[in-house]
Amino acid sequence: MTTPADYELTRTVMPERRLNPVTFQIRSCKRRVNASKFCAYDAQTAVARRQAERIITEGMLPPLGQKLVVGELEQILLDTSRGADTTEFVELLYGDIERLVESIHNRMELAASDLLVDGKFSLTGEKGLTLEADFGVPAANMPVAAKP
Numbered sequence: 001m002t003t004p005a006d007y008e009l010t011r012t013v014m015p016e017r018r019l020n021p022v023t024f025q026i027r028s029c030k031r032r033v034n035a036s037k038f039c040a041y042d043a044q045t046a047v048a049r050r051q052a053e054r055i056i057t058e059g060m061l062p063p064l065g066q067k068l069v070v071g072e073l074e075q076i077l078l079d080t081s082r083g084a085d086t087t088e089f090v091e092l093l094y095g096d097i098e099r100l101v102e103s104i105h106n107r108m109e110l111a112a113s114d115l116l117v118d119g120k121f122s123l124t125g126e127k128g129l130t131l132e133a134d135f136g137v138p139a140a141n142m143p144v145a146a147k148p
Contacts, residue, residue: 004105009112016108019061026057062129064104068096118142 010016032051039045115121119137123129 007105007109010105010108014112014115022061024059024061028055029053030055062131064107066100066103068100
């Protein structure tokens with residue numbers, strides 16, 4: 001049985017962070033360093049320019065989850081069992097909750113693996129949601145297997 005301890009990507013490589021807001025903000029900075037210019041001895045050296053930018057990317061996090069419906073038959077059986085031991089039914093419900101939480105962890109692990117493939121997280125038509133988050137990972141930083 002898989003447990004959250006088995007999710008290597010979201011446990012060690014990209015640890016999950018629990019956030020209350022539904023928005024995100026990624027801040028980064030980049031600078032450009034120009035090449036120096038040659039000059040003659042005893043001549044003025046060229047004046048360098050500073051080129052730096054601060055980049056702030058903001059967006060909304062998509063909701064993630066699923067649900068299990070308590071059906072009409074289950075409700076009738078629960079209602080008619082008044083006075084009877086309903087421990088088994090309650091245990092089944094709590095087992096459902098555990099599975100639903102585990103399903104969220106499973107999806108986050110899949111998202112982390114998608115990000116590792118090409119530096120992008122992509123959703124295509126998942127519950128009508130299509131989006132791509134490109135984290136701008138340089139191609140030189142992406143590992144390539146020696147043999148496919």
